[in-house]
Amino acid sequence: MAIDPSKFHKINVADTCSVWNILSSRQLYSAAQEAQCEFCMTGFVLYECLIKPRTSPTEADLELKKRLKQEQAKGKFSAHSCSIDDLQAIANLESRKRLGKGELSSIAFASRIRQAFITDDRKARALSESVAQAITQTTPHLHSWLIFTNILTDADHQTVLSQHIEMGGSLAPHLSTAYGIALQCRLNSLAANKTLSPDAGL
Incomplete structure (x- = not known):
């Protein structure tokens, strides 16, 4: 995907990998906040980030979870439930690509609310662009x-x-x-x- 640095959609539905990448740098996240960017997630992504058990989590994993909880306490990275239409869209997308519920739900939700989907997963990006035709962005963008x-x-x-x-x-x-x-x-x-x-x- 070609990057146009002069343009960036400020409201984004983030999948799990992009949540971690955005929060991995305090400098990057602080700048995004200064630019009035907003990030939200689906319930599936919330589960993957904070609830799903991990085997042998690293100190970095624990720190990122702590940062996410702190931001959510401030009203950031709000989680949204998927509608019946979203779930149907997820089922349809599942037949096209083997991706997790986090990516699929994010694509479906972003498409429904007509906001951007931010991901750093190549397959999820390709699916979003080709099937859902959602605005698709990345952390490097x-x-x-x-x-x-x-x-x-x-x-x-x-x-x-x-x-x-x-x-x-x-x-x-x-x-x-x-x-x-x-x-x-x-x-x-x-x-x-x-x-x-x-x-x-x-």
């Missing part, structure tokens, strides 16, 4: 947009990477690529504005 809009600085980018890696995240290469795309897009935008300026060429 969010990072790229925050860089492009100067909410995150160059120094912040390194902080995001180190915090994400510290929490066991695997998106560092994709976050770095998204960072480069944002810088190039910003450069192109500046060049275009200079060309259009009445004083250009003087």
